[in-house]
Amino acid sequence: MNKKSVTLGVALLMSGVAMAQTAVLGHVSDSEGTPIVNAAVRIGTRTVALTDGKGNFSLAKVPAGTKTLTVAYVGMKPRTMEISKNGTMNVVLEWDDSNLNEAIVVAYGTAKKASFTGSAATMSAQKLENRQVSDVSRALNGTVAGVQTTSNNGQPGTSATIRVRGFGSINATMSPLIVLDGVPYDGDISSINPNDIENVSVLKDAASAALYGARGANGVMLITTKKGKSGDAKVQFEGRWGVNSREIPNYDVVRDAKDYVTHLYHSLYNQDIYNNGLSAERAAQRTNPRIQKALGYPVFSTPEGELLFDANGNFNPRATLGYMVRDKQGNPLNLLRPDNWEKEIFRQNTRQEYNLSVSGGNERFNYYWGSGYLNDEGIIDNSGYKRYSTRLNADYLAKSWLKIGANLGYSYAQSAYPENQTNADGTSSGNAFYMANSMAPVYPMYVRNPDGSFTHHPTTGQQIFDYGDGQVVPYKRNFMSLSNPVGDLTNNLHEFLTDLFTGRWYANVMPLKGLTLTASLGLTVDNTREHSSRSSLVGQSANSGGEAEQRLLQMRSLNQQYLATYKTSWGLHSADFLLGFERYDRHTEELSANGQYLYRDGVWAVNNTINQRKGYGKYSEYITAGFFGRVNYDWAEKYFASFSFRRDGSSRFHPDHRWGNFWSLSGAWDVAKESFMKPYRWVDLLKVKASFGQQGNDAIGDGTPLNDYYADYAYIDQYKVTGANSMLADATLVYKGNKDLTWEKSNSFNVGVDFSLWNGKLAGSVEYFNRQTRDMLYNKPVALSNGYATMPMNIGSMRNSGVEIDLNSVVLHNSRLKWTVAANATFLNNKILKLHPDFAKDGIKNGSRLYQEGQNMFQLNLVEYGGVDPVTGMAMYWTVNKDSKTGATSRVLTDNWDDAYANARHAMGNLLPTVTGGFSSTLEAFGFDLSVSASFQLGGKVMDEGYQDLMHVKSENAGQNWHKDIARAWTPQNQHTDVPRLDAGDSNADATSTRWLVSSDYLSLNNVTLGYTLPRHLVRHAKLASARLYAAADNLALFAARQGIDPRQSQTAVYANSYTAVRTVSFGVKLTF
Secondary structure (H helix, E strand, C coil): CCHHHHHHHHHHHHHCCCCCCCCEEEEEEECCCCECCCCEEEECCEEEEECCCCCEEEECCCCCCCCEEEEECCCECCEEEECCCCCEEEEEECECCCCCCCEEEECCEEEECCCCCCCEEEEEHHHHHHCCCCCHHHHCCCCCCCEEEECCCCCCCCCCEEEECCCCCCCCCCCCEEEECCEECCCCHHHCCHHHEEEEEEECCHHHHHHHHHHCCCCEEEEEECCCCCEEEEEEEEEEEEEEEECCCCCCECCCHHHHHHHHHHHHHHHHHHCCCCCHHHHHHHHHHHHHHHHCCCCEECCCCCCCECCCCCECCCCEECEEEECCCCCEEEEECCCCHHHHHCCCEEEEEEEEEEEEECCCEEEEEEEEEEEEECCCCCCEEEEEEEEEEEEEEEECCEEEEEEEEEEEEEEECCCCCCHHHCCCCCCHHHHHHHECCCCCCECECCCCCECECCCCCCECECCCECCCCCCECCCCCCCCHHHHHHHCEEEEEEEEEEEEEEEEEEEECCEEEEEEEEEEEEEEEEEEEECCCCCCCHHHCCEEEEEEEEEEEEEEEEEEEEEEEECCEEEEEEEEEEEEEEEEEEEEEEEEEECCCCCCCHHHEEEEEEEEEEEEEEEEEEEEEEEEEEECCCEEEEEEEEEEEECCCCHHHCEEEEEEEEEEEEHHHCHHHCCCCCEEEEEEEEEEEEEEECCCCCCCHHHHHHHCCCCCCEEECCEECCEECCCEEEECCCCCCCCEEEEEEEEEEEEEECCCCEEEEEEEEEEEEECCEEEEECCHHHCCCEEEEECCEEEEEEEEEEEEEEEEECCCEEEEEEEEEEEEEEEEEECCCCCCCCCEEECCEEECCCCCCCCEEECCEEEECCCCCCEEEEEEEECCCCCCEEEEEECCHHHHHHHHCEECCCCCCCEEEEEEEEEEECCEEEEEEEEEEECCEEEEHHHHHHCCCCHHHCCECCEHHHHHCCECCECCCCCCCCCCCCCCCCCCCHHHEEECCEEEEEEEEEEEECCHHHHHHHCCCEEEEEEEEEEEEEEECCCCCCHHHCCCEECCCCCCCEEEEEEEEEEEC
């Protein structure tokens, strides 16, 4: 007899009451004997008792005829037991980690995880909770198998680029469809407060996404917001306070002025030696004065009569950093002293977030209300994102046959968004990130008085910045004259203000058992205002008296859905049927005006200008409509099948090609349910599944605003109206339509295995996918003499295939401790199968990009680097030499890059990584919780354009910084190196070639969170249900092939001129009442 039985027996004797079948005493524990507190004891579905702090419960009387009790606890398997004759029960519960009955959100409904035949992945609110992101897209990286994200802009409030299972097209938009609470979502995803999100489902194959027709070809991301649950109202408050800083540092650039001018001296000296044929003595004499001429500024001061470098190239030890500018009488005017541009540009700023929600309900009504405030300040001045959001979700069972509800959301976002901070802006003079890396450590950022104090404008009091244009001090930079990003960030304004409303209203009518008729209306209204003001006092707009611009963009979309679903079962069979119609209307209107010569600096209103006032407007609409249906069937919850069909129409195509038919067929078999699997009870789920289907894509736009506007009418010619003084001129053809343009179609095949072992201790899936896209939408470049640059057409086919592995393990789980581990990996291949006949021979060439039949779409057409000639120190490249007599060709090295470019440039193969993925772990013990998540990719390459830019040699680049690797340049004493000689006259040493290819492997430590939930006995006196304190770090570290690069920017290139990822470290508190 065990100790628990003795305890219960003694308790019975002491009670002095004859228990018989009318009274029950019980004890509930886990398999290790730990008492389970607050376990529910039920008779039928009614809870009649809860266990106390020792795991005990007592029932003074049970209804006559009651033979069993059910005991349940969150996270454990419910257990039903017979009441013993002596009225004592010893109940042992097992932890349930299988989640086989978990409902996942799918197209137009939900499905049990165990019976779902398609491919989908989910991310719960719990996973989102730890991530300090302004939108959910930035939390996907490394979390969901088959989903890749890139981001070339870390500006707070911007979204990551999402790709589901590869790249379906060369030109057409490849972003997945986003559906918010059942309605296609067209707003900025950052306007959705992650705190309001219950879960995210990503539909990856045709079986799960084909029902969305035209917009689901690139996958579907379903965002479901929170709802109230039956029970007492729950009030929850969460506050976070943190600090933002740079995650990605500068490249390892030269930071010392002496080092920089020493490299510059040798570069100019070698130019005279190797290119101009001067003697060493003459070259040394010429080089000293050439330094200041090349830079445009004096950097060091030397004693009178002394040079900065002696005849042997040694730096003068008596030189001092800085230079005093004097007037003709010798009076000091300004002190020139180099500044640390990197330090002056970047900031550590604050991030604060507050969320409050109230939820609850009963059997007929449930509600959720949430509001939030986010102030996410950027890492450069006048950069940041503020969001005020509120959401109300409510459902009401008005009658047993009628249910109505609404999901309403509103957000107001203010994005301080400095211009020219991404790679799309190139090497703009206003790009702070480019200048932080590229400005040599020899230039001042500020204008200083003779005593070193900052100079201010005598009238306005504004600080005066040195733009290197000779306007304030009598020197002009040769590199990036008229550039000072801190001056621009301080004095210029660029912001977006967005009011976004999303609403869904629905009614469910249930006239018959199993039949539900649903009508829903979804409305999205996005009013975005863009304001821009460029200073009249400093910078590039000063010459025109400053500039102001206003833009208003209004988008309104209306989505109508009418659904009929019918669920039935007979014997071991069950089925559900869906019929529906959906129509989507989107209307976009844009107004813009700008002008020059500001009356008041810093005011963005165009009526603040008096010169060059201009305005324009445009309007577009886009409509899709679709009829669809689906049948799901299962037998004995063992065999499953599903068929779906959709006929979709798009306004982007000519009426003759407007409609397309899309479908999917899938099936699954849960082998674990077979009788021959009974000996293997440790197998909870072993589901083999397969699907095939066809989807369509009509997104001919390429992501640029102008082409996306034209794409809404891609089948017709579009003209620009010209004329003046009431006289219309001949309209100019700006977009050549194509009435034969038709759907881009994808045939998708998926096969895989879902499994769960040892009661969910180990679960996961392995899947193979193959998606073949044909009739790819492409904007074909044409001669500009036509009057237009491109023409839309269908050009060929492409295949994306790969393997996904997703694993989850509950390593340890008992009443005191839970440890879970998760990992996923995606192996992706991409191949262009066919192109338009115009491109079949030579492929499509776009700069260094090359698209060829039979090859991956991510390959570059480059000159192959051959290293450094150990004798001359010149960069060598591989070219082709043709024998004049025999015609035979052979590969030879040359220092003539032009020759190699013309004759031997070739494709460099697949740049895509072999595998991408992520892993995470969570440990919960004694009230503490620790979670870690990371992502990685292996096996790919990218062009390091930032490094290439910093390894320049030409004299016209003087003033641009160098990477420290320049110190390894070839010299007669250092002949065995991969860095060519430092020669300002060599125009090919830094030319584009395979020299700049670098591994794109990385490991990103995405998040670390440590929390502590206070014991209940400490918080209940404050009327709290729970209280949690935590510290979290997001974007904590990135490990890559070279300091300064971020392979998450792009599949083909990394660069130094985009807003880098932001690291956030914060502390928070979460209170539940």
